[in-house]
Amino acid sequence: MEHTLLNLVIVIILLSNIRLLNTSRIPVMIVAVAIQGWVIGSLPLLLHWEHFQLTLFLITLITVSIKGIILPRLLNRSMQQAGVMREVEPFVGPTLSLLIGLFLLSLSFWITSSLRSSLPEGLFFIPVLSLFTVFNGLFLIISRKKAITQVIGYLTMENGVYAFGASLAIDHPFLVELGVLLDVWVGVFIMGIAIYHINREFDHIDTDKLSTLKH
Amino acid sequence: MAWILVIVPLLFGLFSFILRNRRIVLLFFLLGGILHFVLTIWVWISPMEGNSLVFFDPLGMLILTVTSSLFFMVTFYSIGYLKNHMERSSLTVGCMFFFLAAMSLVSVSADMGLLWVAVEATTLASAPLIYFHKDHRSLEATWKYLLICSVGIALALMGNIFLSYAGGDSIAGLYIPDLMSNANRFEPRWLKVAFILLVVGYGTKMGLAPMHSWLPDAHSEAPSMVSALLSGSLLNCAFLGILRAFGILRLSGLGEWGGNILVLFGVVSLILAALFLIRQTDFKRMLAYSSVEHMGILALGIGVGGLAGTGALLHLINHSLIKGFLFLVAGNILAFYQTKKIDSIAGLIHRAPKTAFLWMAGFFAIAGSPPFGLFVSEWIILKGLIDSERWMLIIVYLIALFIVFVSLARYIIPMTYSSSASNIEKPEGWFLNKEPLWMWVPSLLLASIPLIMGLYVPPVLFNFLSAVFSVWGGV
Numbered sequence: 001m002e003h004t005l006l007n008l009v010i011v012i013i014l015l016s017n018i019r020l021l022n023t024s025r026i027p028v029m030i031v032a033v034a035i036q037g038w039v040i041g042s043l044p045l046l047l048h049w050e051h052f053q054l055t056l057f058l059i060t061l062i063t064v065s066i067k068g069i070i071l072p073r074l075l076n077r078s079m080q081q082a083g084v085m086r087e088v089e090p091f092v093g094p095t096l097s098l099l100i101g102l103f104l105l106s107l108s109f110w111i112t113s114s115l116r117s118s119l120p121e122g123l124f125f126i127p128v129l130s131l132f133t134v135f136n137g138l139f140l141i142i143s144r145k146k147a148i149t150q151v152i153g154y155l156t157m158e159n160g161v162y163a164f165g166a167s168l169a170i171d172h173p174f175l176v177e178l179g180v181l182l183d184v185w186v187g188v189f190i191m192g193i194a195i196y197h198i199n200r201e202f203d204h205i206d207t208d209k210l211s212t213l214k215h
Numbered sequence: 216m217a218w219i220l221v222i223v224p225l226l227f228g229l230f231s232f233i234l235r236n237r238r239i240v241l242l243f244f245l246l247g248g249i250l251h252f253v254l255t256i257w258v259w260i261s262p263m264e265g266n267s268l269v270f271f272d273p274l275g276m277l278i279l280t281v282t283s284s285l286f287f288m289v290t291f292y293s294i295g296y297l298k299n300h301m302e303r304s305s306l307t308v309g310c311m312f313f314f315l316a317a318m319s320l321v322s323v324s325a326d327m328g329l330l331w332v333a334v335e336a337t338t339l340a341s342a343p344l345i346y347f348h349k350d351h352r353s354l355e356a357t358w359k360y361l362l363i364c365s366v367g368i369a370l371a372l373m374g375n376i377f378l379s380y381a382g383g384d385s386i387a388g389l390y391i392p393d394l395m396s397n398a399n400r401f402e403p404r405w406l407k408v409a410f411i412l413l414v415v416g417y418g419t420k421m422g423l424a425p426m427h428s429w430l431p432d433a434h435s436e437a438p439s440m441v442s443a444l445l446s447g448s449l450l451n452c453a454f455l456g457i458l459r460a461f462g463i464l465r466l467s468g469l470g471e472w473g474g475n476i477l478v479l480f481g482v483v484s485l486i487l488a489a490l491f492l493i494r495q496t497d498f499k500r501m502l503a504y505s506s507v508e509h510m511g512i513l514a515l516g517i518g519v520g521g522l523a524g525t526g527a528l529l530h531l532i533n534h535s536l537i538k539g540f541l542f543l544v545a546g547n548i549l550a551f552y553q554t555k556k557i558d559s560i561a562g563l564i565h566r567a568p569k570t571a572f573l574w575m576a577g578f579f580a581i582a583g584s585p586p587f588g589l590f591v592s593e594w595i596i597l598k599g600l601i602d603s604e605r606w607m608l609i610i611v612y613l614i615a616l617f618i619v620f621v622s623l624a625r626y627i628i629p630m631t632y633s634s635s636a637s638n639i640e641k642p643e644g645w646f647l648n649k650e651p652l653w654m655w656v657p658s659l660l661l662a663s664i665p666l667i668m669g670l671y672v673p674p675v676l677f678n679f680l681s682a683v684f685s686v687w688g689g690v
Contacts, residue, residue, distance in 0.1 A: 118402060134373065141366060150362060157369050165376045172328045172379075173268065173388065179332030180372070186339050187365055194342075194358055201351055210355040213432040 005046055006126070012039045013129045013163070017136045020156060021101040022094040024087040029152050030075050033159070036133070037067030040159045043126070043166040055174050063162070066181050071155060071188050078192040079148055082199040091208075092143040100139060108132040119168075126167040133160030147198055147205040151191045158184050217269045220254055220279070220319045223247070228312030237304045241294050244308045248290030251315060255283040267390060270325035273683045278455050279322035281532055282448040285539045286315055288657040292543050293440040295653025307347060313340035314444065321452040327375050327389035330456055331368070334420060337449055338364045345437040356429075356436035363429040364420055371416025371456065374409045378460070381405035391459060398466030406464060410473055413460040414480065420453035422510045423480045424487040431491075434503035435555065439546025442499065446506045447539035451531055454513060461517065462687035470520075477518030482611055484511025489615040492622040497555045499545050501626060502538065505581055508619055509534045515612070516596045517688050523599025524688040525681040529672070530592035533665045534581075537589060540661035541577040544570055547654050548630075557626050561633040569655045571631050573662065578627040580665055582620045588668030 016036040020029055041064035044056060079085065092100065108131035112124065119127060137157025141150045172180070198205050227247035231240050259280070263271055293311070297304045317340050320333035338361065346357040379389055385400045386393060419426040434442045457477070464473040488508035495501040509530070516527025547570040552560050564571040580587035593616065600609045668676075 115405075118405065134369075138366070141362070147358065154362065154365055154369070157366065161369055161372050161376070164373065165379075168376060168380045170376050170379045173326065176268070176326060176328035176332060176389075179329065179336075183332055183335040183339065187335070187361070190339055190342055191361055194346075194354070194361060197346070197349075197354055198358065201354055207358065210358060212352055213355055213359075213436070 009039050009043065009046065010125045010129055012036075013133060017129075017133055017156075018098070018101065020136060020140060020152070021097045024090065024094060026079050026085055026087060026146070026148060026152075027076075029087075029149065030072050030079065033075075033152050033155050034068055034072035036156065036159050037071065038064055040133075040163045040166070041067045043163055047126075047166060048169065059174070059177055062178070063181060066185050067155075067159065067162075070185065074188055074192050075148065075151065075155075078151075078195045081196050082148065082205050084146060084148060084199075084205055087144055087146050087149050090144045090149075097139075097143065100143075101136060104135040104139060105132050108135060123167055127164060130160050130164035130167055133157070133163060136160070145206045145208045147191075147195045147207050150207060151188060151195070154191070155184075155188060217263055217266050217271075217323075220251070220258070220323060221269075221316050223254060224251055224312045224316040224319060228309045228316060231305060231309040231312060234305065237301050240305050240308050241297060244290055244294060244297075244311070247312055247315075248287045251319070252283050252287040255280055265323075265325055268326050268329050269323045270392070271323060272325075273679065274458065274687055275322040275324075275455065277528070277532075277680075277683060278451050279319060281451060281535045282315070282318050282322065285444065285447045285535060285661070286311075288661050289440045289443055289539065289543070291657045292443075292546070292653055295651060296438065296440060296546070303347065307344065310340055310343045311441075311444075314344065314449075316340075318448055318452050321455060325391050327378060327391060327394070327459065330459065331372055331375055334371070334417065334453060334456055335365070335368045337452060338368065338420070341441065341445065341449065344441040345433050347438045347441065348436070353436040356432040360429045360433040363426075367416050367419025367426060369416070370412050370419075374412030374416055374460070377405050377409035377412060378463075381409055391463075394463045395466055398463055399468070401463075401467045403467070403469060406467060406469065407472070410460055410464050410469075411476065414457055414476060417453045417456035417460075418480060418514075421450050421457065421514075422453075422484075422507050423514060424484040424507060424511070427484065427487075427507050430507060431500045431503040434506065434542075435497055435499035439499075439542050439549065442502075442545070443539040443542035446503070446542060447535040450506060450510055451535060454510070454531070457514075458517065458687050465688065474518040474520055477514045478608070479518075481511045481513070481515030481518055482608065484508065485515065485615045486611065489618040489622075492619055495622070495626065496557055498548065498557050498560070498626065498630070499542075499555050501557070501623070502541055502545060502581075505619065505623070506534075506538060508615070509538070512593070512596065512612075515608070516599065517684075519596075519599055519603050519605065519608070520688055521599050521602055523596045523603070524684040525677070526592050526595030526599055528680040528684055529595060529668075529677070530589065533588035533592050533668060536661050537577065537580045537587065537665050540573070540658040541581055543654075543658045543661070544573045544577055547650070548574065550654075557630060560630045563631045565634070567650055569650050573655060573658050574627065575631055576662055578623055580662065582623050583616060584620070586666065586669040588665035588672070591669055591672060 016032045019032040042060055045060040108128045112128045134157050137153045140153030195205055231243055234240050258271055265271055317333055317336035324330035324333055342357050342361050345360055346353050381401045386397045422430040434445055461473055484507050488504045491504045513527045516523040551567050580589055583589045583593045
């Protein structure tokens with residue numbers, strides 16, 4: 001049963017990443033990143049079911065509510081304030097993005113297999129997909145123009161880092177774990193405010209047009 | 216008690232947000248700055264006990280003291296500045312205190328995870344400060360700063376995960392003293408990946424090239440007192456993250472490999488900054504690139520090790536104080552001329568003699584000429600390079616320093632002395648005809664310490680720095 005659940009998690013992470021890559025509709029991207037947040041947030045609990053602890057449960061609860069509920073809502077609000085629903089003409093189109101995604105996935109496979117000898121027993125696909133999520137986030141930040149899509153990329157990347165940590169069974173002290181989450185939360189919050197200001201000042205949120213400062 | 220250095224500025228920040236009365240907020244600002252400085256001194260006098268998350272080790276205390284002293288001086292300047300921008304005082308003072316709290320937390324973190332949290336918190340606390348002027352340019356700078364630094368720092372988090380995993384079952388958690396005493400148990404392959412990720416991540420924040428692209432924008436668009444703190448304190452905090460990682464790496468026997476990586480980043484930063492300095496049109500960007508150059512020198516010095524490492528720590532102190540006061544002086548020039556364009560500024564010596572004097576002194580100080588401390592520390596680093604017999608490095612180092620000196624001279628001297636001031640109109644509505652005390656006294660005080668250190672480096676200080684370096688960088 002545990003195995004089936006983990007496989008399901010793997011599939012969902014993969015699908016959410018693919019969805020992020022090949023859509024230009026921002027509401028869809030937000031939903032994808034929210035689902036990813038749900039799944040990745042509950043990963044520590046799924047992986048360490050046998051060593052059930054209260055702090056583990058608390059962390060899962062807080063992570064899921066931040067990554068899966070609060071941050072997507074913040075993004076939604078920013079999107080509505082800016083009135084931008086689509087990523088028009090990104091630097092890299094959806095089809096090519098998908099191809100690059102395929103390449104990134106193979107890259108993650110390659111890196112993880114070269115580290116395989118020192119990975120925990122029986123875990124292979126979760127580190128692969130975590131790395132893929134990190135690369136995917138980075139790629140979204142580089143290849144998309146809208147400020148809000150870049151924030152979605154940042155969130156994807158953070159999701160990947162979190163999943164990677166969870167799959168290697170890294171436990172930070174409770175306070176540090178909370179601090180990391182708080183930082184991500186405040187970060188996205190401030191970015192949301194920045195998007196609001198960019199929209200108001202420039203009438204658009206295309207970051208490639210933010211280019212007065214040079215040298 | 217161990218948290219007091221973080222909690223005090225945090226509380227002051229919260230109160231500044233809540234308080235509506237702007238005059239009281241400014242008073243609060245002064246009090247908070249003084250209190251933090253006194254607390255820092257107090258920790259030196261009667262060492263405090265740490266716990267599993269915070270400790271007071273000499274290296275962290277060094278960074279903390281530099282930060283606290285700079286903040287203390289900057290408060291005086293900022294109060295004068297904010298009196299003319301009263302409507303923004305509450306938010307600015309609040310964020311300044313949060314910024315100070317985050318930087319203090321970086322300095323005292325005993326856990327690599329907490330260190331990460333604190334470094335990311337510095338980004339978040341300082342982003343609203345960069346957006347102080349609320350215009351297109353500052354917004355662009357803020358966006359770049361937020362996004363580039365957050366992504367960089369996310370890589371450092373990945374580095375922490377690798378670091379933690381590299382320790383295997385023998386080392387639980389990321390408590391720095393534990394990591395150091397068990398350093399020989401690390402799995403080298405994972406540790407190497409961890410170190411690279413940490414250097415790239417914290418290096419982004421520190422302004423090492425080629426990850427420095429946010430730095431000139433943020434430093435030039437932020438109000439000058441914020442630029443002073445960004446350059447003088449924040450960059451050191453990010454550097455602390457790299458040094459902690461390097462200390463662990465060295466004890467696990469990979470010191471030489473790690474040193475070479477630092478040297479690589481250092482040399483790239485040095486060369487790139489020197490090249491960019493050749494053509495500059497904006498004097499605050501010029502100072503920002505000079506920060507990239509000095510961060511390169513720090514990385515180079517630590518990477519080479521030996522005497523160069525001790526010199527790098529001395530360089531850190533000198534650079535922070537000098538760059539801090541130079542940004543404050545740059546703020547004065549901006550106030551007098553209402554432009555950051557180098558071409559439109561002439562005859563500073565006639566218009567604002569005290570500022571002009573400090574600007575020239577700052578030029579000699581930052582370009583590394585005697586009698587300022589930066590000359591001594593650059594000289595010590597050169598001596599360290601010669602000891603290590605890396606001749607190519609020495610050539611690159613000297614050529615870069617020469618280019619920097621000439622480029623800075625080419626811009627700063629005409630700004631000060633050329634007399635073709637006729638084509639410059641006086642900006643309207645600006646309050647300044649003369650130079651009030653807040654404009655030059657804090658800068659003068661900040662300048663005096665590097666001046667003293669240029670004439671005489673107390674053996675106590677030098678021995679302290681070389682003891683610190685022998686722990687974190689090795690000989």
